[in-house]
Amino acid sequence: MSTVLEIENLRVRFRVQSPLVALLKRNEDPYIDAVRQVSFKIEEGQTFTLVGESGSGKSTLALAVAGILPVADGSIKFNGDDVTKMNSQDLMDYRKQVSMMWQNPVGSLSPRMSVGGLITEAYKIHGLKDRDREVEASRLLQMVGLPKHFSERYPHQLSGGQARRVGVARALALSPKLIIADEPTAGLDVSVQGEILNLLNKLQDDLGVSMFVITHNLNIVRHISDRTAIMYLGRFAEQGPTDDIFANPRHPYTLALLSANPEPDPETINKDRIELKGEVPSLMNRPRGCEFHTRCPYVQENCKEQKPAKKQSSDNHSYNCHYPLAGS
Amino acid sequence: MKDVIRRVAADPLGLMGLCLVTLMVVSAVLAALIAPYDPIALNIMDRLQGPSWSHFLGTDQLGRDLFSRVLYGGQVALKVALVSTGVSLVIGTVLGMIAGFGPRWFDNVIMLFFDTIRSFPTVMFALATVALVGPSLSTVIIVIIVTQIPTYGRVVRTQTLTIKSSEFIKAEIVMGASTFRILTVHILPNVVGPLLILASMDIPTVIALEAGLSFLGMGVKPPTPSWGSILNDGYTLIRITPWPIIAGSIPLVLVTLGFTFLGESLRDQLDPKLRKSL
Amino acid sequence: MSALPTTENVLTIRDLSIEYTTDRGVLKAIRNVNLDIPKGSIVGVIGESGCGKSTLISSIIRLLAPNANVPNGSIEFEKQDLLKLSEDDMRKIRGARLSIVFQDPMSSLNPVLSIGRQMTDIQYRDKKTMSQKRQRSIDMLASVGIPDPESRLKQYPHEFSGGMQQRISIAMALQAEPSLLIADEPTTALDATLEVQIINLLKELQSKMNCSILFISHHLGVIAELCEHVVVMYAGEVVEQGTTKDVFRNPTHPYTAKLLECDPARIAQKTRLLPTIPGEIPDLVSLPPGCVYKNRCDKAMEICDSKTPSWTDFKDGHFVSCHLVEAT
Numbered sequence: 001m002s003t004v005l006e007i008e009n010l011r012v013r014f015r016v017q018s019p020l021v022a023l024l025k026r027n028e029d030p031y032i033d034a035v036r037q038v039s040f041k042i043e044e045g046q047t048f049t050l051v052g053e054s055g056s057g058k059s060t061l062a063l064a065v066a067g068i069l070p071v072a073d074g075s076i077k078f079n080g081d082d083v084t085k086m087n088s089q090d091l092m093d094y095r096k097q098v099s100m101m102w103q104n105p106v107g108s109l110s111p112r113m114s115v116g117g118l119i120t121e122a123y124k125i126h127g128l129k130d131r132d133r134e135v136e137a138s139r140l141l142q143m144v145g146l147p148k149h150f151s152e153r154y155p156h157q158l159s160g161g162q163a164r165r166v167g168v169a170r171a172l173a174l175s176p177k178l179i180i181a182d183e184p185t186a187g188l189d190v191s192v193q194g195e196i197l198n199l200l201n202k203l204q205d206d207l208g209v210s211m212f213v214i215t216h217n218l219n220i221v222r223h224i225s226d227r228t229a230i231m232y233l234g235r236f237a238e239q240g241p242t243d244d245i246f247a248n249p250r251h252p253y254t255l256a257l258l259s260a261n262p263e264p265d266p267e268t269i270n271k272d273r274i275e276l277k278g279e280v281p282s283l284m285n286r287p288r289g290c291e292f293h294t295r296c297p298y299v300q301e302n303c304k305e306q307k308p309a310k311k312q313s314s315d316n317h318s319y320n321c322h323y324p325l326a327g328s
Numbered sequence: 329m330k331d332v333i334r335r336v337a338a339d340p341l342g343l344m345g346l347c348l349v350t351l352m353v354v355s356a357v358l359a360a361l362i363a364p365y366d367p368i369a370l371n372i373m374d375r376l377q378g379p380s381w382s383h384f385l386g387t388d389q390l391g392r393d394l395f396s397r398v399l400y401g402g403q404v405a406l407k408v409a410l411v412s413t414g415v416s417l418v419i420g421t422v423l424g425m426i427a428g429f430g431p432r433w434f435d436n437v438i439m440l441f442f443d444t445i446r447s448f449p450t451v452m453f454a455l456a457t458v459a460l461v462g463p464s465l466s467t468v469i470i471v472i473i474v475t476q477i478p479t480y481g482r483v484v485r486t487q488t489l490t491i492k493s494s495e496f497i498k499a500e501i502v503m504g505a506s507t508f509r510i511l512t513v514h515i516l517p518n519v520v521g522p523l524l525i526l527a528s529m530d531i532p533t534v535i536a537l538e539a540g541l542s543f544l545g546m547g548v549k550p551p552t553p554s555w556g557s558i559l560n561d562g563y564t565l566i567r568i569t570p571w572p573i574i575a576g577s578i579p580l581v582l583v584t585l586g587f588t589f590l591g592e593s594l595r596d597q598l599d600p601k602l603r604k605s606l
Numbered sequence: 607m608s609a610l611p612t613t614e615n616v617l618t619i620r621d622l623s624i625e626y627t628t629d630r631g632v633l634k635a636i637r638n639v640n641l642d643i644p645k646g647s648i649v650g651v652i653g654e655s656g657c658g659k660s661t662l663i664s665s666i667i668r669l670l671a672p673n674a675n676v677p678n679g680s681i682e683f684e685k686q687d688l689l690k691l692s693e694d695d696m697r698k699i700r701g702a703r704l705s706i707v708f709q710d711p712m713s714s715l716n717p718v719l720s721i722g723r724q725m726t727d728i729q730y731r732d733k734k735t736m737s738q739k740r741q742r743s744i745d746m747l748a749s750v751g752i753p754d755p756e757s758r759l760k761q762y763p764h765e766f767s768g769g770m771q772q773r774i775s776i777a778m779a780l781q782a783e784p785s786l787l788i789a790d791e792p793t794t795a796l797d798a799t800l801e802v803q804i805i806n807l808l809k810e811l812q813s814k815m816n817c818s819i820l821f822i823s824h825h826l827g828v829i830a831e832l833c834e835h836v837v838v839m840y841a842g843e844v845v846e847q848g849t850t851k852d853v854f855r856n857p858t859h860p861y862t863a864k865l866l867e868c869d870p871a872r873i874a875q876k877t878r879l880l881p882t883i884p885g886e887i888p889d890l891v892s893l894p895p896g897c898v899y900k901n902r903c904d905k906a907m908e909i910c911d912s913k914t915p916s917w918t919d920f921k922d923g924h925f926v927s928c929h930l931v932e933a934t
Contacts, residue, residue: 053797054768066502095504108495112517125505159886160655170499189654190824191868194880201878216797219870223877243876260798262805262827264872266850275806276799279767 004079004178004210005042005065010035011073012057012064016284031072032283034060036234038074040227042178047204047211049221049242051257052231055280058214059103061231062182065212066100067091078178096126099171103183105163109155115141115166116151122173140169144199161192168199172207180212185220197224218261222246227316230254233283233291240317250313250324252296290322298323335597342593348586352579356402363396368551376569385578386571388561394575397553402579404465404554408538409531412472417527419473420480421519425511427481428488435485442478450475450537451544458546468538468547476530483526487519521598529591532584539580555579615682616785616818617643617666622679624661626671631891635661636842637898639679640917640925642835643786648812648819650833650850652826652865656887657839659822663790665689666820667706668696684785702731705779709791711771714778715763721747721774722759728778742781749814750777750807769800773807780811787812788820793828801825805832826869830854838862841887841898844917848924858926860903897929905930 017030034057042048052058063069065076067083076083083094099122102108109118116137123131137151144165155163164184171179184200185193197220204211213225221228222242229239230253238251249255256274276295281287287294293303303322312318336342355362364382371391378386385394427438454471461467491497492515500510535555541547542556543563550557555576562572619641626633636658643649653659664670666681668688681688684703688696708714716724725743732739740759747755750773763771772792779787789808793801805828812819823829829836829850836853838846838861846859857863864883866872873880885902888894897903900910907929915929 053799063498068498068501092504095502100499100502102495102499104495108499110496110500110514113513121500121505122503125503125509190826190870191654191865191883193870194868194882197880198878198882205878218798223870223873223880256799260802261871262802262825262831264826264830264854264866264869266830266854273802275802279769279800 002044002079003041004044005212006077007041007065007074008039008077009074010038010061010064010071010076012060012069013072033072033234033286034283035064038231038234038236040229040236040239042210042212042227044177044210045204045208046226047200047213047224049213049215049225049228050231051215051218051221051228053216053257053280055233055283056231057234058231059182060234062100062180062212062214066098066180067094092126096122096174097177099174099176099179101164101167101171101179101181101184103186105160105167105187106155106158108167109158109163109170111155113154114151115153115155115158118155119166119170119173122170126174136173140172143172143203144169145195160187161189161195164188164196165199168196168203172203172209175207176209178210178212180214182214183216184213185215185217193220200224218257230257233281233286235291235320236318237292237321238317238319240313240319244317248313248317248325250311250317250319251292251321252298252325253292254319255325256297290320332594332597336590336593339593339596341589342597345586345589345591345593348582349590352402352583352586353406355399356406359396359399359403363393363399365393365396367392367396367400367553369393376565378569378571385575386569388558388572389565392551392553394558394572397558398555398575398579401553401555401558401576404542404548404552405535405538405579405583407465408469408472409534412469412476412534413527413531416473416476417480417523420477421484421516421523423477424481424484425488425515425519428485429492429507429511429515438481438485442481445474446478448475451540454541454544454546463546463549465548465552468541471541472534472537476534479530480523480526483522484519487522488515491515491518525591525595525598528587528594532580532587535583536580539576614644615642616645616684617641617820618680618682619666620680620682622662622665622681623677624658624665624670624679625675625677627673627675628891633891634842634893635674635890636665638917639839639842639844641837641844641847643818643820644835645785646812646816646818647835648808648821648833650829650836651820651822651839652824652829652836653822653839654824654865656841656890658842659790659839661842662839663706663788663822666788667700667704668693701728701784702782703784704786704788705782705784706788706790707772707775707779707792709794711768711775712763714775715771717763720760720762721766725759725774725778725781728781731782746777746781747774749811750774751803752777769796769803772796772800772804776804776807776811780815780817783815784817786818786820788822790822791824792821794823794825801828808832826866827871838865842890843898843927845899845928846924846926852921852924856924858920858924858931859899859928860905860930861899864904 011033012035013031013033015030016032017027022030038061040048050058050061060069064071071084078094078098081090086094119140120133120136123133123136138148141148141150146162146165158166184196188196200211201224203209215221225242227240228242228245230237230251232253237253238245245254249258256276259273274297278295281294289305290303290308293299296303300323308320308322310318310320311324337346369392373391374387375389375391376387377383383393383395385398388394423438427435453475457471458467497510497514500514538547539556539559542554543560547556548554558572558576562576565572619639622636622639624636626635639662651659666688676689722743725746726739729739729742743759744755752758752770752773766774793804796804808819809832821833833850836850837844838859840861846853846862853862854866857866867881868883870880883902888898888901896912897910897915900906909929915927915932917925917927918931919925920931
């Protein structure tokens with residue numbers, strides 16, 4: 001299997017003060033790091049899921065991989081070429097091979113374009129004049145299980161689930177190698193969440209496309225993901241094969257997330273429930289030492305001062321913690 | 329678009345607006361056919377007559393038929409309205425979109441430009457222009473274009489700024505759409521709605537502006553009839569006969585009402601939040 | 607129509623129907639709904655998009671849209687029918703005996719007033735001095751877990767994080783010690799770790815103040831953990847009601863059963879094909895006769911096409927509206 005995407009030591013920063021204000025306040029570093037020292041790989045035909053809560057930096061990471069955010073440090077290598085250093089020609093090629101599904105299903109569709117126009121727009125943008133747009137629109141709609149006449153509908157006439165499928169169809173237009181899916185089930189009722197996930201799984205099985213899924217819904221991760229990473233304050237707290245992460249979480253934050261999911265079964269009392277204290281610290285005031293120490297239920301003295309080194313257990317399961325939880 | 333017009337026609341206010349506007353446009357365009365007299369034909373014998381079957385609105389101090397003058401005056405008003413609104417819309421929209429979507433420094437420059445124009449009182453600006461190039465219809469049109477550009481430009485800029493951060497614009501960027509494509513295909517159509525409403529509400533202002541400038545003698549040169557010049561003549565004659573002033577006012581009032589009703593109805597139909605039923 | 611004895615209820619809804627007059631016709635948003643909230647209990651409402659929960663809430667607090675119409679039904683709250691009260695009397699109840707927390711805390715919080723100002727403002731009914739009201743606000747904020755409340759009174763809502771804003775909304779809702787708190791998806795917008803905190807907070811406050819809570823959510827796990835009783839709504843009708851244990855362990859209505867099946871949290875085995883409920887809810891303007899769920903039901907019978915099932919107590923307070931139960 002070849003590596004489709006390789007991210008190494010990625011850092012994405014945002015400026016929080018204008019140069020003048022920074023000068024006046026003697027702030028030498030008027031930036032916040034939304035993504036810091038992130039490294040991971042996505043193999044061909046695999047699904048890599050990024051789990052994190054608000055403020056973790058997951059959306060920023062997705063946008064950086066999509067190539068619309070400037071990167072301060074590190075590299076994003078797609079089939080060996082660094083996206084952050086591409087010229088506009090190569091970047092256009094990259095955009096043909098990597099597409100994105102957005103969190104807001106209706107809001108990510110241009111309101112005045114018909115569904116048919118939206119899903120085949122990529123052909124227009126990349127100058128593929130030989131494609132018959134009507135034929136392609138029908139083909140794509142069929143792939144996502146929508147009837148042909150939907151081609152004439154407009155975004156405001158679609159339900160959330162239908163709009164999501166249109167988003168998938170649009171992402172598939174140029175037969176990409178990698179699809180980035182930002183919260184694919186957000187806003188969907190439980191009874192239809194399965195439809196989108198089943199669709200994504202089937203497309204992956206049929207077309208061999210890799211997927212980079214971003215979500216805060218741990219419940220769905222197990223069923224769609226090969227590898228999972230848990231993100232906190234812009235860093236990966238833990239990363240590894242999904243089954244391993246669920247069976248042997250090593251970082252306390254991972255365990256807290258897993259146990260935060262109430263079981264829909266009133267008979268089981270969640271004995272291992274970990275309630276995290278406090279809230280996510282501001283990115284402008286990152287805690288010293290291990291950045292999770294302010295909320296960690298197992299915090300020890302040296303966690304407050306020393307940054308944990310990256311540890312690794314077998315088969316590519318890595319985590320950053322001084323006192324990782326015992327594996328079973 | 330057709331749907332919108334249908335809805336506007338269904339609304340009583342909109343219907344009235346549409347009728348008045350159509351009336352004005354048709355009467356101006358067909359003035360040559362409808363006008364019973366030549367608007368500049370002198371007929372001193374019949375001067376200062378009140379309304380009658382031969383002169384619907386009476387005659388002015390030179391015996392010219394006021395009704396015909398009003399009809400031909402409509403041509404001037406229409407020309408001014410269409411040309412100046414059209415040109416300032418296009419320029420304002422282009423500048424507004426670039427200001428909203430482009431780099432910050434460019435936005436600042438354009439806003440400075442807009443604010444400078446807006447800080448000039450219109451009449452002063454008109455006087456200055458007339459002093460430079462002399463009074464004529466073109467002068468009026470140029471003055472109006474320049475003063476209207478910031479009006480449309482600001483609205484377009486604000487709309488563009490709002491739409492710029494929408495998720496669908498991000499989606500277009502990720503797909504590789506060029507800035508030109510994004511501006512023309514995705515931003516422009518979403519900006520046009522409020523613009524149409526603004527333009528239709530602005531036309532009476534523009535027509536009144538032309539009438540005002542012509543009234544002050546800075547617009548069309550006599551003997552070309554313009555509603556403003558009819559008013560001017562009527563103003564000097566007001567102690568003798570009220571009819572010329574009435575003749576000049578009627579079209580202005582009707583046109584203002586017509587476009588205002590039309591604009592309000594358009595706004596009601598295009599803004600889903602104001603629609604009455606669920 | 608049999609139901610739980612109403613003497614022990616704080617809220618009793620009987621046979622409530624609500625319609626909206628729209629361009630396309632009369633939309634029957636809620637039809638013949640029965641709901642019981644016993645004193646001092648937490649009742650959950652499970653429902654997906656279009657089930658009518660927003661309309662239900664709006665009808666309880668009597669803030670229905672102008673084109674709404676109540677053809678039949680009663681809402682008995684503390685021995686008064688809320689539908690028959692004058693607007694003045696209703697205003698005395700809202701915020702004092704009956705209060706509400708929304709999904710978006712900024713629906714309850716005024717962005718231009720400080721928190722302290724808002725919390726003392728809503729005490730306008732009390733004849734206390736300003737400093738007493740201030741102290742009460744501080745106590746209330748402390749009880750919902752806002753750290754250092756005294757110093758934060760002068761801050762504005764945007765200076766608090768989402769989780770904190772929700773806590774403040776809860777503090778404001780409970781300040782007058784209402785008999786019933788309606789919580790409309792209060793945790794849906796929050797991350798899982800924050801959701802856990804809010805659930806525990808609600809549990810604690812409820813037992814301290816002995817108020818009743820009507821908790822609306824589509825998150826089955828949260829309902830199972832928090833609520834003693836649960837009501838399942840579908841397309842404007844209540845299809846099942848009972849204790850959470852009963853309904854989750856023995857879901858009797860096919861919709862409830864399917865819904866529980868679809869929740870990925872209940873699916874222990876990793877699977878590439880998640881269950882879904884195919885189809886969509888019917889058009890509530892032109893409702894076909896018979897059972898509203900029949901077009902999506904895998905157990906539909908002939909009678910379901912023509913006759914609406916009746917509300918049956920089939921086992922000690924476990925109610926269901928389904929022909930399958932009537933048959934036995």
